[in-house]
Amino acid sequence: MVFKLFNLGIMDYKEAWELQGKVFGQIKNNSLNSALILCQHYPVITLGRQGKEDNIRVLPLELKRMGIGVYKIERGGDVTYHGPGQLIAYPVLDLGSFKKDIHLFLRQLEESAIKFLSAFGVKGLRRKGLTGVWIGQRKIASIGIAIKNWITFHGISINLKKNDLDNFNLIRPCGMDIEMTSLETILGENIEIGRAKEIFIDKFKDEFLIPN
């Protein structure tokens, strides 16, 4: 098992998208089995395959004024927002080396986030038919993935900082009228992103049985 970790900082969405493509190529030509890209994004809105532009509540001109880009991408799901207060994890895994099961992979991603939240004493929950991780009726982690040649890309975002949540008002997250929450909102204390990333790496490896 050749695993590579990219523990990166805040970066443009497009840059991270291109990096996933590069890592995907390395996995496809067998120089790697699996990789995890961790980063944060400058404010951006992405529309997945089921994405409807109606689910963006503000006009394109207004988004431009705010410096928020919009990308239509090949992941599953509707619209979402990413910002610097989220932990973004893009697992690029050859499911041929794990298990060729799309739903199992989604559940394992949820489980990584549930274990991560548990390390902070927070109980994350699943809701039937609503992929992601929830705290009561509020969503804390969103998932949207793509699979080619049984190699995964795109991934999961976990809301850490509370000051990023306002920007979710720009959209109808996942095409629904749902409220988002963050780890900071739940705990009422500052979350340090570097430490959060270390914990996530540990829980992710544990869930996918990737040796240290």
Add this chain to the structure above:
Amino acid sequence: MVKVILPELGEGIQKATLSYWYFKEGEKVSEKDDLVELTTDKATFNLPSPGSGMLTEIFFHEGDTVNVGQTLAVIE
């Protein structure tokens, strides 16, 4: 003639929604080209072309539900 069949996608997954054709009927495709994309839950899945030739007939279109084992198209 090669049939494009929706393979097993995992335990308990019986169907998926066709979300994108990379080629149109009548176009030439090569083996392993990304041919068609399907969606299940919050995941998209690309099915590579199982052979080379002309995509002569497409049986399902974007938005249609396809069952595992069904034939999506024919390549000749």
